[in-house]
Amino acid sequence: MSTTTTMNIEIKHGRVIDPANGIDAIKDVYIADGHIAAIGQAPAGFRAEHVIDATSLVVSPGLVDLSARLREPGYEYKATLESELDAAVAGGVTSLLCPPDTDPVLDEPGLVEMLVHRARLLNQSHVYPLGALTVGLKGKELTEMAELTEAGCVGFAQAEEPVQDTTVLLRAMQYASTFGYTVWLRPMDPHLGRGGVAHAGPLASRLGLSGVPVISETVALHTVFELMRTTGAKVHICRISSAAGIQLVRAARAEGLPVTCDVSAHHIHLTDNDIGFFDPNARVTPPLRSQRDRDAIRAALIDGAIDAICSDHTPLDEEEKLLPFGEASPGATGLELLLSLAIKWAQDSEASGATLNAAIARITHEAARIAGISAGTLSVGGVADVCVFDPATRWKVAPAALRSQGKHTPFLGYELPGQVRHTIVSGRVAFTR
């Protein structure tokens, strides 16, 4: 049940994990006027109108997802803002960034204003659009970045359309850096691996699938880092997928380049072998890579070479997925799996030093820091975006268990740890299970 007004809420007896503030303890959380009023001791005169008993539950900041496609405008037959924001709160996601590959592309301030306005009316999770870096994502002309920022964009991206002309990329990065905007790039060479559908490795060779080689990622990263050295632009690397790519990110960071990096939740757990007998649900971009790459991703999440985990939520309909592997559209539903997949990483990598706190950090304040939004913490005085979840419950991934209109995920049939019980957005209970 959701309510439309804020009220004074007390979340009692929960294990509060707020990595940004170094909190991990059983404490009570007090919410008033849409903000965190206090943690621990009730503020003077506080009277709870709604009490949530969080005994044996975790109380964390609401999740921040760096990539969730909401399919508006243009692809409402695949999903709508209503369905996907419903999925977001069910997944504990209170802030999300949507990439500009809509139809029309988010390259005009009016479109962005409309999207932000529509999202606000629905009064669910906070929606932060990424604007297109170039008009129509065509890689030719720059967009009005300052206007788009005023309209609500928090960064500029090319989604899955690499800029072919390096001069344009150079100019775009120069222009963005003029105003201090972050450029969001998925490292993919425009030519290497074009048309490829699976990681170029033994599995693709065996199954006769055209490959996307790791060098598609590393060649692009070399170019981006060189351009960063020249322009001083801030860049966020989206969906890193390979061990070699991570090495380059590490080196760039060590050198002092202003670069951050995320990975999709799929790539933490799966490899190209999960394609099995041509399972179209395992068709994602970048492609699932080798076990060595996956292990490097897991390790990089521990030492921080990868800052954040995103869902890369991409709702698709049956007609796009019930096709031969190479014709199936890439992508998977993810908003409702993000929390569980982050927890699963912490559990699977516990022996290497992963913790639940680290997992939460990667989907809350680290993501918010990259996006430059004030979210992802339970800081007193901050907006009350909260996720209350049961870390012990396991749930089975099935189409009926998902609110998103996208039902396709390579995790179908998996039993995943962690289930959201309550999601609070701006002090309002937006979801309860």
Add this chain to the structure above:
Amino acid sequence: MYNPQLNKHGELQHLLTLEGLPASIITRILDTAASFVSVSDREVKKVPLMRGKSVFNLFFENSTRTRTTFEIASTRLSADVINLNISASSASKGESLLDTIDNLSAMHADMFVVRHAQSGAPYLIAKHLVETGQDHVHVVNAGDGRHAHPTQGLLDMYTIRHYKKDFHNLTVAIVGDILHSRVARSDIHGLTTLGVPEVRAIGPRTLLPSSLEQMGLRVFNDMNEGLKDVDVIIMLRLQNERMTGALLPSAQEYFKSYGLTPERLALAKPDAIVMHPGPMNRGVEIDSAVADGAQAVILPQVTFGIAVRMAVMSMLASA
């Protein structure tokens, strides 16, 4: 491991690939094929094993040769054959692959023989048949993308067995465009499953997929070295569109480096046989003197192909 082409009794339900198929099943197919070879020599070239059954040839990609061999095999088994050239009908009207399958299933198909440009397409069909409870309908992969062409692989195994009797002491070379070849992949799985100790891949690096070694192959870029003392040479067809461009500079240069000439054939064992899945590009991958020479078994391959396809279809129909 789950194998979508076997039923719960371990029998062949569909023929999708030779990968993961037990040697016992492959051998049984070859033995069954041997019993069919003589059928084609009879005056009445028919056996009644599939009388009353409907075989749908679903060719989403054109191939007159393969379609014809399946058609002949079905006819000799007394089945009713319906040829559908889908690339020219439904697909262009926007009907999805699985919609097509549902429609044809409703016409009481017993078997689909599927050719598709996408690797894995027959798996999608087989899975859909299982999910919609149509376990009595069988799928034969007649070539999917670069992935597999299992009946071609089987007829190649049949040919090798016919001439060489035993697989366990052979060296087999596969020459040419392995990267794009479903025939090569099926041959590789067939040969390794049947115990061939040495399978070689020969070709320029642009036409060999990465990780061939992990599939158990010895890789040679030098044709002369690779052909030394081999028992069997399987030549692959070089597609016209790949003869010039970023993969190869020209057909002439390819022939110079990788064309099978009498001189090169002399490097192999004196009784080596030369195979080709057809259609051949004479003067590109193979010299006419070799193609028409005493060691070529290219036409017998075609003859055996009918018997092998009869064997596969009759075994599926009785599963």
